[in-house]
Amino acid sequence: DRDMVYLQVFAGSRGIATDASVRFLGHEMQVSFSDNxxxxxxxxxxxxxxxxxxxxxxxxxxxxxxxxxAQRIIPRNMVxxxxxxxxxxxxLVESQKLPIFSIAGEPYNPLLGRIALQAExxxxxxxxxxxxxxxxxxxxxxxxxxxxxxxxxxxxxxxADPTVECLMVPDLCLAVAEKFALQDQRVLVxxxxxxxxxxxxxxxxxxxxxxxxxxxxxxxxxxxxxxxxEKAVDFETAGSITVLAATxxxxxxxxxxxxxxxxxxxxxxxxxxxxxIEPFGSLSRLKQQVNGDTRDDHRTIMNTMxxxxxxxxxxxxxxxxxxxxxxxxxxxxxxxxxxxxxxMDLSVNIPLEQALDRGWRILADCFAPExxxxxx
Amino acid sequence: xxxxTGRIAGINGNLIRVEFDNPVTQNEVAYARIGExxxxxxxxxxxxxxxxxxxxxDTNGLKVGDPVDFSGEMLxxxxxxxxxxxxxxxLQNPLPELxxxxxxxxxxxxYLKPLDREKTWPFTPAVSAGDxxxxxxxxxTVPEGIFxxxxxVPFAWKGRYTVEEVVGEGDYTVDRTVARLKDEQxxxxxxxxxxxxxxxxxxNLYRERMRPGAPMVTQIRLVDTFxxxxxxxxxxxxxxxxxxxxxxxxxxxxxxxxxxxxxAACGERAGEVVETLREFPELIDPRTGKSLMERTIIIxxxxxMPVSARESSVYTAVTLAEYYRQMRLNVLLLAxxxxxxxxxxxxxxxxxxxxxxxxxYPAYLESVIAAFYERAGRVKFDDEGTGSVTIGGTxxxxxxxxxxxxxxxxxxxxxxxxxxxxxxxxxRRYPAIDPLDSWSNYTSVVEAEPxxxxxxxxxxxxxxxxxxxxxxxxxVSIEEFLVHQKAEFLDAVYLQxxxxxxVDSATSAERQRYVFGKLDQVLRAEFTFxxxxxxx
Ligand SMILES: Nc1ncnc2c1ncn2[C@@H]1O[C@H](COP(=O)(O)OP(=O)(O)O)[C@@H](O)[C@H]1O
Ligand SMILES: [Mg+2]
Ligand SMILES: [Mg+2]
Ligand SMILES: [Mg+2]
Ligand SMILES: [Mg+2]
Ligand SMILES: [Mg+2]
Numbered sequence: 001d002r003d004m005v006y007l008q009v010f011a012g013s014r015g016i017a018t019d020a021s022v023r024f025l026g027h028e029m030q031v032s033f034s035d036n037x038x039x040x041x042x043x044x045x046x047x048x049x050x051x052x053x054x055x056x057x058x059x060x061x062x063x064x065x066x067x068x069x070a071q072r073i074i075p076r077n078m079v080x081x082x083x084x085x086x087x088x089x090x091x092l093v094e095s096q097k098l099p100i101f102s103i104a105g106e107p108y109n110p111l112l113g114r115i116a117l118q119a120e121x122x123x124x125x126x127x128x129x130x131x132x133x134x135x136x137x138x139x140x141x142x143x144x145x146x147x148x149x150x151x152x153x154x155x156x157x158x159x160a161d162p163t164v165e166c167l168m169v170p171d172l173c174l175a176v177a178e179k180f181a182l183q184d185q186r187v188l189v190x191x192x193x194x195x196x197x198x199x200x201x202x203x204x205x206x207x208x209x210x211x212x213x214x215x216x217x218x219x220x221x222x223x224x225x226x227x228x229x230e231k232a233v234d235f236e237t238a239g240s241i242t243v244l245a246a247t248x249x250x251x252x253x254x255x256x257x258x259x260x261x262x263x264x265x266x267x268x269x270x271x272x273x274x275x276x277i278e279p280f281g282s283l284s285r286l287k288q289q290v291n292g293d294t295r296d297d298h299r300t301i302m303n304t305m306x307x308x309x310x311x312x313x314x315x316x317x318x319x320x321x322x323x324x325x326x327x328x329x330x331x332x333x334x335x336x337x338x339x340x341x342x343x344m345d346l347s348v349n350i351p352l353e354q355a356l357d358r359g360w361r362i363l364a365d366c367f368a369p370e371x372x373x374x375x376x
Numbered sequence: 377x378x379x380x381t382g383r384i385a386g387i388n389g390n391l392i393r394v395e396f397d398n399p400v401t402q403n404e405v406a407y408a409r410i411g412e413x414x415x416x417x418x419x420x421x422x423x424x425x426x427x428x429x430x431x432x433x434d435t436n437g438l439k440v441g442d443p444v445d446f447s448g449e450m451l452x453x454x455x456x457x458x459x460x461x462x463x464x465x466x467l468q469n470p471l472p473e474l475x476x477x478x479x480x481x482x483x484x485x486x487y488l489k490p491l492d493r494e495k496t497w498p499f500t501p502a503v504s505a506g507d508x509x510x511x512x513x514x515x516x517t518v519p520e521g522i523f524x525x526x527x528x529v530p531f532a533w534k535g536r537y538t539v540e541e542v543v544g545e546g547d548y549t550v551d552r553t554v555a556r557l558k559d560e561q562x563x564x565x566x567x568x569x570x571x572x573x574x575x576x577x578x579x580n581l582y583r584e585r586m587r588p589g590a591p592m593v594t595q596i597r598l599v600d601t602f603x604x605x606x607x608x609x610x611x612x613x614x615x616x617x618x619x620x621x622x623x624x625x626x627x628x629x630x631x632x633x634x635x636x637x638x639x640a641a642c643g644e645r646a647g648e649v650v651e652t653l654r655e656f657p658e659l660i661d662p663r664t665g666k667s668l669m670e671r672t673i674i675i676x677x678x679x680x681m682p683v684s685a686r687e688s689s690v691y692t693a694v695t696l697a698e699y700y701r702q703m704r705l706n707v708l709l710l711a712x713x714x715x716x717x718x719x720x721x722x723x724x725x726x727x728x729x730x731x732x733x734x735x736x737y738p739a740y741l742e743s744v745i746a747a748f749y750e751r752a753g754r755v756k757f758d759d760e761g762t763g764s765v766t767i768g769g770t771x772x773x774x775x776x777x778x779x780x781x782x783x784x785x786x787x788x789x790x791x792x793x794x795x796x797x798x799x800x801x802x803x804r805r806y807p808a809i810d811p812l813d814s815w816s817n818y819t820s821v822v823e824a825e826p827x828x829x830x831x832x833x834x835x836x837x838x839x840x841x842x843x844x845x846x847x848x849x850x851x852v853s854i855e856e857f858l859v860h861q862k863a864e865f866l867d868a869v870y871l872q873x874x875x876x877x878x879v880d881s882a883t884s885a886e887r888q889r890y891v892f893g894k895l896d897q898v899l900r901a902e903f904t905f906x907x908x909x910x911x912x
Pocket of ligand 1: 264284285286615616617618619620621622623624806807808873874875876
C-alpha cells in the first residue's frame with residue numbers, strides 16, 4: 001500500500017466516481033490572514049459564508065507548532081465578565097482555557113456571547129461546530145447590535161455541512177487568533193460546541209478503522225483536544241489568546257470521555273445547570289493568580305460565601321428528608337435564597353466591586369458577624 | 377554516524393515505515409530528512425527489510441521515498457555536570473536555549489546539546505596514575521550546586537582499567553579529556569566529563585539492591601504519617617481531574633527531604649510547569665540555603681508537544697535519576713501524568729496495528745509500567761555507600777474510575793497508593809488523599825500503635841457519618857457522635873493541609889511526631905457529654 005493515501009473529501013464523497021482523478025495541491029490547509037478578516041464569516045474550509053470576497057492574500061499554515069513552555073509566563077490579568085459567579089468565585093484569567101460544561105438546552109451560547117461582549121478584548125474569534133443556523137444568526141446579530149462585529153471573525157460549520165469541515169474549525173480559529181495575538185492583540189476565542197468536534201473526530205476515526213478506546217472515541221482524543229486548547233497563551237512581549245468553549249455533556253454525565261478528557265486539559269470549568277453557574281464543580285484553576293490583587297476582601301468573601309452556600313445545600317437536603325430545622329438552618333435557608341437570586345442568577349450584571357459589596361450586605365442581613373467565621 | 381540510509385515506504389501519523397539495506401537495531405535512532413531539517417526517530421519494530429519508526433516530531437511534509445539516516449546508536453541521554461537546574465524536553469533538548477534560538481515556538485528538527493559546552497568546571501582528581509578503576513568509579517569531582525558531582529568512568533566501559541593519566545586540579549569544559557585509561561589488553565581510552573547512556577536500559581552498576589529504607593519525608597502530614605513513602609520506594613497518585621494531583625506533586629517537589637528532584641511533566645499542561653520554572657529559582661531550600669532550582673531538573677514534554685517524545689520523556693527522567701543515584705544521592709522522580717505516557721504507548725500500538733488489550737491499551741502495558749517502576753530502588757555500592765531513586769507517578773483515570781488499566785497495572789507494582797477522592801476535593805479538604813482507601817507498605821514517621829488508633833477513629837467516624845446522613849443526628853448515640861466528632865477533628869487539624877499557606881504547607885517529621893502525640897491524647901480521652909451540642 002505504499003502508493004495509496006487516504007483522503008477526506010471536504011464537500012462529502014457523495015457522487016464521486018471510482019475513475020475520478022485527484023489533484024494534490026502540495027500544501028497543507030491554509031488560511032488568509034489580514035485585518036480584512038475582521039467582520040467576516042467563513043465556513044470550516046475557509047470559504048466566505050457571507051457575501052464578501054474570497055481572501056487570498058498572506059496565507060498562513062494552520063495547526064502550527066506549539067509554544068515553547070520556557071517562553072510562557074505566569075498568567076496575571078483578570079478578565080472581567082460582570083458575572084459574579086465568575087468574577088467573585090471563579091475568576092477568569094487572560095490566557096486561560098476554560099469550557100462551559102452544560103447539558104443541551106442550557107443557555108451556553110448566550111453566556112458565551114455575553115462574556116465575549118463584556119470582556120475587554122481586542123478581537124473575538126468565534127468557531128461554530130455543528131452550530132444550528134439560528135444560533136449562528138444569534139451570535140452574528142448580537143455582535144452586530146453591540147458594535148463588536150468589526151472586531152470579530154467567525155468560522156462557522158453548521159450541522160448541514162460536511163463533517164471534515166467541522167474538524168478544521170478550531171485550527172482555523174486558533175491559527176488566526178495566534179497571528180492577532182502576535183500583533184499585540186488580546187484575543188478571545190469562543191468554540192461551540194466542542195462535543196460536536198469530538199464526535200466528528202470519532203466519526204472519522206471509525207471510518208479509518210481505528211481501534212476505539214472508550215465509547216467509540218479514538219485513543220488520541222486527549223492529545224487532539226490538548227493540541228488545540230494549549231494554544232491558549234499570554235505572550236510576554238505580545239498579546240494573548242483566551243479560549244472559552246462550550247462542551248455539552250452527553251447524558252449530563254461528566255465522566256463521559258468528552259467532558260472527562262476536556263477537564264483534564266483545561267484550566268477549570270464552569271458548570272451551567274438550570275440556567276445558572278453552579279458553584280460546586282465549577283473551578284478556575286488560575287483564580288489564585290489574580291484574586292489576591294483585586295480587592296483585599298475578595299478571597300474572604302469568596303471562601304465565606306461558598307462555605308455557607310455548601311451548608312445551605314446540606315440544610316436543603318435535610319429539609320427535604322423531613323429533619324427538624326434549627327434556628328441556624330432557617331438562617332441558612334434565607335441566605336441560600338438570596339445568594340441564588342442576587343449572585344447566581346445570570347441576569348445579574350455588576351462589576352466585581354459591587355458584587356463584593358453585595359456579598360457583605362447579604363451576609364450582614366442573614367447572619368450575626370461571629371456566625372460567618374470572618375475575622376475582623 | 378554510520379553510513380546507513382533507508383527510504384520511507386509508508387507514513388501513518390508519526391509512524392513511518394522505512395526500507396533498509398544494511399542491518400538496523402531495535403531502538404536505534406534515525407533521522408528522516410526533510411529539506412534542511414532532520415526529524416529524530418526511533419526504531420520500534422523490525423520486520424524483514426523494513427523497520428517501523430516513531431518520529432519524535434510532526435511528520436507533515438514527509439513523503440514516500442524520502443531518505444532516513446540510521447545513526448547506529450540507541451536513544452540516549454547525555455550525563456555530566458550541569459544537568460541540575462536544566463529544563464529539557466522529552467529528548468533532553470534544553471528548552472530555554474531552544475527559545476533563545478527559535479523564539480516563542482518550538483521548531484521541529486532543531487536539536488541542541490543538553491550540556492553547556494562553554495562552561496568550565498573546577499575539577500579535583502580523585503585517582504592518580506597507576507590506580508585501577510572500572511565503570512562507575514569516580515576519577516574526580518566537580519562541585520555542582522550543593523554537592524560534589526562525581527566524574528565517573530563511563531558506565532558502558534566493561535572490564536578493569538589502569539589510570540594512565542588524570543588531569544590536575546583546574547577549570548575544564550565538559551568535553552575536555554580528564555583521564556586516560558588503559559584496559560587489560562593494553563588499549564588506551566580517553567574520557568571526558570560527559571558520557572551517554574541509552575534511556576531504556578537501567579543503569580545497574582551497584583553491588584546490591586536493598587529493601588526501601590527510611591521514610592522519604594515529604595512534609596505532607598497525610599503522607600508521612602498515614603501513607604508514607606520510603607527512600608527507594610514507589611507510589612502512585614490516581615485521581616479525577618481537579619482533585620489535586622499536580623498541586624500535591626508540586627508541594628512534594630518543594631519540600632521533600634531528598635538531594636535531587638526530577639520533575640517529569642509528561643503530557644499535561646505547560647502552564648503548570650511554568651509555575652515551577654518561574655518560582656523555584658526564587659525559593660530557598662531550607663536544607664541547603666540555596667535556591668530550590670539547584671537540586672531540580674525539569675523534563676517537560678507537555679500535552680501539545682510531540683506524543684512519541686512524551687513516551688521517551690519518562691525514560692529520560694529515570695535515567696537522569698539513576699545517574700545521580702550513582703553518586704550516592706537520594707533522588708526523587710515525580711511523573712505527572714503516567715497515564716499520558718500510557719496513552720502515547722496506546723497511540724503507537726494502534727498505528728502498529730497490534731492486537732489491542734483493554735480500552736485499546738497494548739497487551740504489554742502492564743509489563744512496561746512494571747519495568748518502569750522497577751527502576752526505583754535503594755542500592756549499595758562496593759564502598760558501602762548507598763543511593764536511591766524514589767518514583768511517584770500521578771495517574772489520570774478515565775472518568776475518575778480506578779478500575780481502568782493504567783491505575784490497575786500501577787497498583788500492582790507500587791508500594792504506596794495515594795488515591796484522591798472527588799468528594800474530598802469538592803469539600804475542599806486538601807490534600808484530597810482518601811484516608812480510608814489509600815494504603816502504604818512503608819514505615820510511618822510516627823509509632824504504629826497510636827497510628828492504628830487514629831485509623832480506627834477515621835474508619836468508625838466515617839461509618840457514623842454515613843449513618844447520620846440517613847437517620848440524622850438524632851438517630852445516633854452520644855458515643856457514636858463523639859467518635860464522629862473526633863474523626864472530624866483529626867481531619868481538620870491534621871489531615872488537611874493548605875498547600876498555599878506559608879507555615880502549614882510543610883511539617884517536618886519531628887514536628888509531625890510531636891503534634892501527632894498531642895493529638896493521640898485527645899483521641900484517647902474519654903469524654904462524657906450529655907448533650908451533642910456540648911460535645912461539639
Ligand atoms: N493541597 C491543596 N491546597 C489548596 N488547594 C488545592 C490543593 N490541591 C488542589 N487544590 C486546588 O485544586 C485545583 C486543582 O488541583 P490540581 O492539582 O491541578 O488537580 P489535578 O492535577 O488533579 O487535575 C488547584 O488549582 C487548587 O485550586
Ligand atoms: Mg500538523
Ligand atoms: Mg501578553
Ligand atoms: Mg489534571
Ligand atoms: Mg541553561
Ligand atoms: Mg494535574
